[in-house]
Amino acid sequence: MNIFEYAVKNKIRFPFKGMITTEDLWDLTVEHLDSIFKTLNSQSKQAKEESLLNTKTKEDKELDIKIEIVKYIVNEKLEEQKARLQAKEKKEQKQKIMEVLAAKQNEALQNKSPEELMKMLKEMGE
Template sequence: MTNVNLFEKAVKGKYRFQFKGIITVEDLWDLSVQNLDSIFKSLNTELKQVSEESLLQTKSSADEELENKIAIIKYIVEVKVREANKKTQEKAQREQREKILEIIEAKQNQDLQDKTIEELQAMLDNQ
């Protein structure tokens, strides 16, 4: 099932999640990865209880909803982790760029300091 179909089912089915009361699918995006993990654990426990061995292997709509809820939580966690990794990587790149620019500036200043008074005076006169 694609993610679009999964979220479409969640909206149409008015899925609700237990977390400090009842929250909607939209509210899941505001939670931390740790909070999402706790919701996942409780849903997974519920799934294990429901899927105990039975002679009748019929899936009810409640079973399907439970599996969909778990898939939604997994998807949101994956997206959040990916976004956090991207931010961390961008921050490291930005810091590296700033460091390089500082070193370039320091080397340019060093070049100026190494010039003689006459060379510096000539540079001033040419401006």
């Protein structure tokens, strides 16, 4: 079963300013998600320390799923940030190229003789 399907079916809640739903996690910043992860990770370590047996309870499974969900969402958000940054850099590079191209076209135009410029104007219908 998919971790998100499990979370929805079992109405999993996460500790953040009270309790929030799985859907609410998507609205949080990476820093807030990291805070939730630390809380869950601490709970997980406590649960493992308290047991002498290596049997997983429903609560242990749910805690593991919560941690996986938070990790997944953080990774998705970081990938989205990376993609936005790459798109911004690409746009800035394209703008620089366009500016240089315009400058080169102006330079080529300025290097034309008056006769060539007059001929160009006549061809344009001026």
